[in-house]
Amino acid sequence: MAHQHSHSEGNGNRSRLLAAFTVTALFMVAEVIGGLLSGSLALLADAGHMLTDTAALLVALLAVQFAQRRPNERHTFGWLRLTTLAAFVNAIALLVITVLIVWEAIRRFYQPQPVAGGFMLVIACAGLLANLLSFWLLHRGSEEKNLNVRAAALHVMGDLLGSVGAIAAALIIIATGWTPIDPLLSILVSALVLRSAWTLMKESLNELLESAPSSVEVVKLKRDLTLNIAEVRNVHHVHVWQVGEKPVMTLHVQVVPPYDHDALLQRIHHYLHQHYQIDHATVQMEYQRCEGEDCSLGSSEHAHHHPH
Incomplete structure (x- = not known):
């Protein structure tokens, strides 16, 4: 029953994401066409901002889709890293688009271009309605349990500001x-697009470089293990990275020889799951202190002190 519930929840997220993606992508195209016909650079910039939403929704949609694919002998983690690569490529494209829009904006300060305010207002209002519809779609059901859907909703909420600004600019042009x-x-x-694109590029690049997730403080994790599990004396060779939304870890722990090896291992796994949401951890338990030159990599300075 739990598996069926999870599968049903995944289908619901995918349906909402697909609907929001379709709405956002269609109105992004409408804003590009409207910006070109009306001569409004603000509409083109807002279309660029909607492209960040479209990219975020596409990445979220791919993540939901690929998360349901089983790993195989060649792709042992499945295809989750593909969403990270897509996010990185999108971020680079957005940075290029932002530079081009700013360059054209500076040129227009020196060479003003006519803008059809009425047509601009119609397109900007349509864009606002599209964003409101996408935001409503993403806030139905179980989105608070899915990081991808929640991140996409935040992107759409940010784009609402761009649409409101375009409406204000159109009204000013019509009036004055x-x-x-x-x-x-x-x-x-x-500037809003640049901020979103930079954040997207930084997060995706960190994941591609297999950096530790920002949600996991390695030093704190090692200290917590030694303080909360009495048998653990030292933690070293800690490696944490992320695949899709899933943090993955390997670590060595020096322990007091336990009465029940499997029970202690289970307690360590339970602690990592309970306090750090790490479900996939490879734990190597050792009874002797690590003496190699590379033992300091990820070693716990807060380990219990024992005389040599």
């Missing part, structure tokens, strides 16, 4: 005819 507000707003929206 002051077109410099268009490139000015495009730079402000580009």
Whole structure:
């Protein structure tokens, strides 16, 4: 029953993500066309911001899809790392788009271009409605339990600001005819895109380089193990990385020879799961102190002191 519930939940997340992705992608294209026809750089910048949402939704959709594929002999972790690679490529593309929009905005300050304020207002309002619809779709059901869906919802919420700004710029152009507000707003929206793209690139690059997840403090984890499990004397050779959303760990622990080896191993695994949400850990238990030159890698300085 638990497996069926998880499978049903995954299908629900996938359906909501697919609907939100479709809505966002269609209105992103509409904003590009509207920006080109109206001459509004702000609409093009907001379309760039919607591209960050589309990319985030696509990555979340791929993650849900590939998470259901079983690992095989060649891909022992499955295909979860593919979503990280997609996120990294998207981040690079977004940075390039942002540079091009800012460059065009600076040029327009010196060479103002006519902007059709009324047409711009219609497209900006449609974009706002699209974002509201996507946000509503993502906040139905079990999204609070899925990091990918929650991250996508945050991207869409951020894009609401860009749509509101484009509406404000269109109203100013209609009321006053002051077109410099268009490139000015495009730079402000580009700053939002730059922030999202930079965060996406940094997180995906850290995962590709197999850096420790930001949610796991290795030093604290080692100290906690020695303080909370009496038999553990020293923790070393700790390696933590992330595949998709799943943190993975290998570590060596020096322990007092236990009465029940399997029971102690189970307690260590339970502690890692309970306090650090690490479900996949390879624990090597040792009874002698590690004396090699590389034992300091990931060693626990807070280990219990014993005379040599």
